[in-house]
Amino acid sequence: MNKSNFVPPIEPASLVELLRWRSLMHPQTGGYTFLTDGGDGELSLSYRALDRRARAIAARLQSMNAAGARVLLLFPPGLGYVEAFFGCLYAGAIAVPAYPPHPRRPMPRLQALVADSEAAFVLTTEQILQDMQQRLTHLPDLAALQWLATDSIADTLGGFWQDPQSGAETLAFLQYTSGSVGTPKGVMLTHSNLLHNCALIYRYFENSATSVGVSWLPPYHDMGLIGGILQPLYGGFPVTLMSPAYFLQQPLRWLKAISSQHATISGGPNFAYDLCARTVTAEQKAELDLSHWEVAFNGAEPVRVESMERFAAAFADCGFRREAFFPCYGLAEATLLVSGSNKDTVPITQSFYSKALEKNQAIAGVAGDAETRILVGYQKDLFPQRVLIVHPHLKSASRVKLVRCG
Known part of the structure; x- marks a missing residue:
């Protein structure tokens, strides 16, 4: 099959421009459905509704001078996380996805992430904010951040939103690695990086507007966020989301x-x-x-x-x-x-x-x-690039062989 047939109809400069276009051209198609934990219920979010929530959250962030700042996202898996992520992008802020804190466990990883990312704001839910109030008195580094519960932000604030005019090289978010081969570090991803990889996935998976996705992957990491949330938006097809716990409890x-x-x-x-x-x-x-x-x-x-x-x-x-x-x-x-x-x-x-x-x-x-x-x-690299096969002890490009994938 000719993969050129699977090219999307537009070439947006940013994810903001892409979602704005989807909300205008396909307001009720595509979008997100989330299967709620503990039952058979589901929640839906159309492109139009996501655009509306993103503008409201962004307007609140812009009123706090958050443009260009790092914003920590502390949410359970769900549509609120999707809204907050795009709210950051709409504000011209830099999203920093992270696992929400456990109410009864220490938070050294979260504290290290805050310090490394130089986050100044936190977006979260009313419930998590209430749970954190007492703990923040003993965590001055987290208490120093500006905390904001997005589920208390009214849609009407969206009327005050100002387009940040994000370009291809504007930083979109910091993707923290799993730390499987070293200390977790934040990878700086631009709108261009994200759109380019979305285009590759779209092309080689041969997705189209008739595709349908399902994802239980954690939305805080690259496969769950880019593959499970951004790819469906790029392709304009619907996706059903569920939490990792919902899947692990019953894989069926x-x-x-x-x-x-x-x-x-x-x-x-x-x-x-x-x-x-x-x-x-x-x-x-x-x-x-x-x-x-x-x-x-x-x-x-x-x-x-x-x-x-x-x-x-x-x-x-x-x-x-x-x-x-x-x-x-x-x-x-x-x-x-x-x-x-x-x-x-x-x-x-x-x-x-x-x-x-x-x-x-x-x-x-x-x-x-x-x-x-x-x-x-x-099998093969999916675009013109080469992969370094590095000796585990040498770790030097001058002492390794440069090979093609596959």
Whole structure:
């Protein structure tokens, strides 16, 4: 299929311009639906409603001279988080997504993030603000920030909003890494970075206005925020969101959402597929229709061929196709997506000798040999770039080999 057919109709300079355009041209289409925890309820947010809430939150921030400032976002997963994120962008402020504090646990990571990001404001909910009041008396670094509950901001404030005229190189938000290979650090992402990566995802997943998304991924990290929230806005297609806890408590909920919404794109880390294959019963499978699932992306942790084979076999009778798997690799420092498979192709695998891999050597082995390990390929880089394969001890570009992905 010619991927040029999947180019969106506009080339916005910023996410603000993109959402403004969507709210005018497609006010009631696309948008977000959130499945509420603890029940079967759902909340919806159209592009028009999101634009209205973003303008109101932005106007309040602008009245506090927050343009250009770092703004910490402390929200549970949900539509309030989406509104606050775009409220920051509409204000010309720099969003800093973070996990909300646990009411009974220390907050060293949050305090370190505040210090590193040099945040001056906090957007949160009335509930979290009330829960934090007493704790702030013992946390002067957090108490020094200006706290604002967005659910108390009236929509009428949107009439005072002023367009920040954000450009392609305007900083949009700080994406803090997971810290899996070092100390968590904030990656500075511009509107151009985000729109460029959204375009790549849109093109190689072959999304369109008829696509349908489902995501349970944490909205504070790149895959959940960029892949689960920004990509649907870029493509103009609807997405159903749920919290990670809602999925982990009952993995079936993820597959039921995919089935009921006829979702075409959804995914997550490798463990999610193992969890579903292990816990969903035959009786529950009988009610699932996964035949519309075109892109089942698998990333954020090592992709295992055994996991994909188990899932594909377990849900074949539900209409799931093995070709839907899309192994991919990405990282916050590259915005999100770096390399991946081709849509509608069986993932590439190769056997390597395990002992050689332990010595940082890749020696092809024979499939089925007990001394080999099967690895899944990410196939190719998705755009003109090269990847450094760095020796874990040397970590020097002058001592490593520069190779192409795949």
